[in-house]
Each structure stands twice: as C-alpha cells, then as structure tokens.
Amino acid sequence: QxxxxxxxxxxxxPSETLSLSCTVSGGGGSxxxxxxxxxxPGKGLEWIGSMxxxxxxxxSSSLKGRVTISGGAPFSLRLTSVTAADTGIYYCxxxxxxxxxxxxGQGTLVIVSS
Amino acid sequence: xxxxxxSPSTLSASVGDSVTITCRASQNVGNWLAWFQQMPGNAPxxxxxxSSSLESGxxxxxxGSGSGTDFTLTISSxxxxxxxxxxxxxxxxxxxxxxxxxxxxxx
Numbered sequence: 001q002x003x004x005x006x007x008x009x010x011x012x013x014p015s016e017t018l019s020l021s022c023t024v025s026g027g028g029g030s031x032x033x034x035x036x037x038x039x040x041p042g043k044g045l046e047w048i049g050s051m052x053x054x055x056x057x058x059x060s061s062s063l064k065g066r067v068t069i070s071g072g073a074p075f076s077l078r079l080t081s082v083t084a085a086d087t088g089i090y091y092c093x094x095x096x097x098x099x100x101x102x103x104x105g106q107g108t109l110v111i112v113s114s
Numbered sequence: 115x116x117x118x119x120x121s122p123s124t125l126s127a128s129v130g131d132s133v134t135i136t137c138r139a140s141q142n143v144g145n146w147l148a149w150f151q152q153m154p155g156n157a158p159x160x161x162x163x164x165s166s167s168l169e170s171g172x173x174x175x176x177x178g179s180g181s182g183t184d185f186t187l188t189i190s191s192x193x194x195x196x197x198x199x200x201x202x203x204x205x206x207x208x209x210x211x212x213x214x215x216x217x218x219x220x221x
Binding site: 045047050061091095101102 | 115148150152157158159160163164167169201203205208209210211212213214215
C-alpha cells in the first residue's frame with residue numbers, strides 16, 4: 001500500500017526557510033506527479049506546486065520566487081522568507097498524469113513564530 | 115491564474131437527501147477537474163477525477179459531471195459519513211487551483 005510520510009520542523013521563525021520532506025513507501029512505478037498543498041488554520045486548500053515525472057516543476061504564481069520543489073527520494077519543499085501568513089498544515093501528495101491526488105501524506109502543521 | 119468558484123459555501127441536508135455542489139471555472143479547463151472530500155483533522159480524499167471518473171473504492175452514490183467551465187458533484191443519497199467539506203480542483207495546465215470549499219452540514 002502506497003504511503004507518503006512527511007517529516008520536518010513544526011516551528012519556523014519569521015524570515016527563515018521552511019523545509020519539509022516526503023518519503024514514498026510501499027509503492028513504486030513511474031509516471032507520477034508529486035505535489036505540495038497547504039491549508040491555513042480553518043481555511044481551504046491552496047496548491048503550492050508540483051513536480052512531474054520528467055522533473056519539470058510548476059509553482060503557484062503567488063509563491064513563485066520563494067518556493068522550490070525537489071524530486072527524488074525524498075521529495076521535498078523549501079519555502080523561503082516565511083511570515084505568519086505561511087502558517088498552516090502542509091501536505092505532500094501524489095497524482096497521476098490524468099488523475100489527481102490519490103495519495104496524501106499525513107500533514108505537517110507548520111507554525112511561523114519567533 | 116484560473117479561479118474556481120464553488121456554490122453553495124454551506125449546504126444543510128438530511129440523511130437520504132440528494133445534494134449537488136457546483137464548481138465554476140474562470141477559464142476552460144476541459145475535463146481536468148477533480149473533487150475531494152475532507153473530514154476535520156484529516157487529509158483530503160479523492161472522490162472524482164477527470165470530471166466524472168470515480169476513484170477506486172469510492173461509493174457509487176458520488177458522481178461528477180461537466181466540462182469546460184461548469185461542473186457538478188452529486189451525492190445521490192446522503193449518508194452520515196458524507197457530512198464533510200468538499201473541494202473541487204482543476205489541473206488543466208501548468209498551474210492547479212482549488213475551489214474555496216463547500217461544507218455539507220446536518221440540517
């Protein structure tokens with residue numbers, strides 16, 4: 001059974017860099033996209049970005065310039081110059097080319113605070 | 115960026131009701147639209163992809179339809195486990211977007 005396991009700190013200081021990792025276990029294969037999605041407390045889902053199986057990366061226009069997604073093992077997210085507005089639950093997820101995110105990590109609550 | 119607008123924002127219904135949620139895109143997204151269900155404290159769960167394809171293991175009371183800019187998610191006979199928040203998501207190009215969500219609550 002495919003599982004995505006997230007790791008990374010739950011507390012980041014303002015102006016610093018948020019870094020999270022996502023390890024895929026229990027399933028192999030190719031042709032998948034990996035994505036990162038976040039959810040501010042009490043609010044809806046926001047797509048951060050994704051990486052295709054060819055290594056191409058795609059980012060939200062609102063975060064472009066601050067976000068980097070890297071592939072391989074593990075699959076990772078870096079978000080620079082964080083502020084309190086970046087506080088929320090961060091999810092990694094996997095999708096197929098024609099489908100959508102069928103497998104999700106457990107979520108990591110990241111709080112930006114000094 | 116493509117915007118997705120869901121309606122209603124909140125829906126009150128009873129067990130056994132048929133409910134419909136709509137999602138309107140600001141541009142043509144073809145059939146590249148998915149629907150997710152999220153329970154409090156949990157990660158979202160994929161219900162429908164490519165507008166009308168039912169994800170494996172999802173009950174058949176869930177169905178999706180639409181293309182272009184107008185889409186719907188229908189739950190044919192609401193069950194107690196279906197009270198949750200539902201999101202649409204478009205993945206038509208290099209950028210993806212989620213709708214703002216629709217909360218289905220008990221009447």
